[in-house]
Amino acid sequence: MRYGVLGFSVTMAVILYLDRMAISVALPAIAQDLHLEISQVADSVAVFFWCYALCQIPGGWLGDRWGGRRALTSYVVAWSLAMAGLGLVQGLASLVAMRALLGIGQAGAYATTASFLRRWMPFERRGFANSAVSLGGRAGGVLAPALTSILMRSFGLWGMEAGRWRPVFIAYGCVGLVWAFLFWRWFRDRPELHRGVNRAEIELIEGSEPVELSDSAETVVGLPARALVASRNLQLLGVINFAVNVGWIFVGTLLPTYLIQVHGQSEVEAGFAASLAAGAGMAGCLTGGLATDFLVRRLGLTWGRRVPSLISYGGAAISYAICFGLDDVNAIVVWLIISSFLGDFALGALWSTYQDIGGAYAGTVLGAGNMCGNIGAAVAASLIVRLAAQFGWSSSFLLSSVAYFIAAVAWLFVDPHRRIGVTARADDRSDDSAAGPDD
Numbered sequence: 001m002r003y004g005v006l007g008f009s010v011t012m013a014v015i016l017y018l019d020r021m022a023i024s025v026a027l028p029a030i031a032q033d034l035h036l037e038i039s040q041v042a043d044s045v046a047v048f049f050w051c052y053a054l055c056q057i058p059g060g061w062l063g064d065r066w067g068g069r070r071a072l073t074s075y076v077v078a079w080s081l082a083m084a085g086l087g088l089v090q091g092l093a094s095l096v097a098m099r100a101l102l103g104i105g106q107a108g109a110y111a112t113t114a115s116f117l118r119r120w121m122p123f124e125r126r127g128f129a130n131s132a133v134s135l136g137g138r139a140g141g142v143l144a145p146a147l148t149s150i151l152m153r154s155f156g157l158w159g160m161e162a163g164r165w166r167p168v169f170i171a172y173g174c175v176g177l178v179w180a181f182l183f184w185r186w187f188r189d190r191p192e193l194h195r196g197v198n199r200a201e202i203e204l205i206e207g208s209e210p211v212e213l214s215d216s217a218e219t220v221v222g223l224p225a226r227a228l229v230a231s232r233n234l235q236l237l238g239v240i241n242f243a244v245n246v247g248w249i250f251v252g253t254l255l256p257t258y259l260i261q262v263h264g265q266s267e268v269e270a271g272f273a274a275s276l277a278a279g280a281g282m283a284g285c286l287t288g289g290l291a292t293d294f295l296v297r298r299l300g301l302t303w304g305r306r307v308p309s310l311i312s313y314g315g316a317a318i319s320y321a322i323c324f325g326l327d328d329v330n331a332i333v334v335w336l337i338i339s340s341f342l343g344d345f346a347l348g349a350l351w352s353t354y355q356d357i358g359g360a361y362a363g364t365v366l367g368a369g370n371m372c373g374n375i376g377a378a379v380a381a382s383l384i385v386r387l388a389a390q391f392g393w394s395s396s397f398l399l400s401s402v403a404y405f406i407a408a409v410a411w412l413f414v415d416p417h418r419r420i421g422v423t424a425r426a427d428d429r430s431d432d433s434a435a436g437p438d439d
Helices: 002-033 038-054 056-066 068-086 092-106 109-120 123-157 166-186 199-206 225-230 232-263 267-299 301-324 329-344 347-391 395-411
Strands: none
Touching: 002 038, 002 068, 002 092, 002 109, 002 123, 002 166, 002 232, 002 267, 038 056, 038 092, 038 232, 038 347, 056 068, 056 109, 056 347, 068 092, 068 109, 068 166, 109 123, 109 347, 123 166, 123 267, 123 347, 225 347, 232 267, 232 301, 232 329, 232 347, 232 395, 267 301, 267 329, 267 347, 301 329, 301 347, 301 395, 347 395
């Protein structure tokens, strides 16, 4: 039954990113239909990330406190209604309001999922499980540009040229509502509460947790704000998430706009290129998750998490730096596809590290890191289009390269053995010479 839980988690991530990224290819059409500047619509993208970022910690904590069934169902219903509402907006104010509600609704989804996956997946398969959820998100990113552009074109051929993006957004919202209903009916917060789980599966899940990462208590009451602020691990992961999202936002959101405006590509061509980049990210998610599971067994927990991350962010920094010196659009797209693969290679290790250090508060901890990451995305979404107007679009390649380099350096100092609020014991640490107290 744990793979059924994983299946729901992956499809949730697909829908989440489909709804989030649909605006990327529809952005020029929305601007034309609502008589707005591209920069104004880009600001609505930034508003999404600000709301998404600022609601991460409360969203993750509510997931820990309420349990995944209640919290995630609520989140998906909320953002699906906002997505449908985007199809009805009439101007900048309503566009910004719906994007804000979309961000608020989606804020706790990944954190809550990480929290209950920790209870449902054996320790040695968490890298794979986390990367599979990230892969689902990237699958939504693959679907969003291509599917949205095709559906918009279809509605245009049917005589809805001016508002061809509206029914697409409404349909996406309805898909989310169907998922929420099915999830509520099937899912339970813990394996022992699900009628389909037998004793052998419960023992398999519970018996896999290393001693130093096991919890003495699973009750979540208050928000551990002091421990979160004091944690050096979380400080580093906040820097990493901020930098990674600055690096990712161009290929993740603005690539179609760049290809349409700078290189004169059609919506379908630009959407196809964005889908290829997102598809490369999917491959990176899956292989990176398998890699961290393998490397933890061979190198221990610390380097099993660090090595995939160093390969990921160091490689993405190099790829973006190469794009900075290129003029040929085909070569740029190829290197952006490579950067997408490498940038997502670390996601399995990153999510697993949140679960390693967070324990019963895994959702809260992931929410704190995601908050920093999406503040980076919000800043970059507004900044890049303005840098492009002032210095040219190639300036975003340099910005992304520097951001990924900072993330790679920061990973050298992350220690997944250091649990928030728990003192690690020296005899429990297989790959470090000594254990220090938690941050």
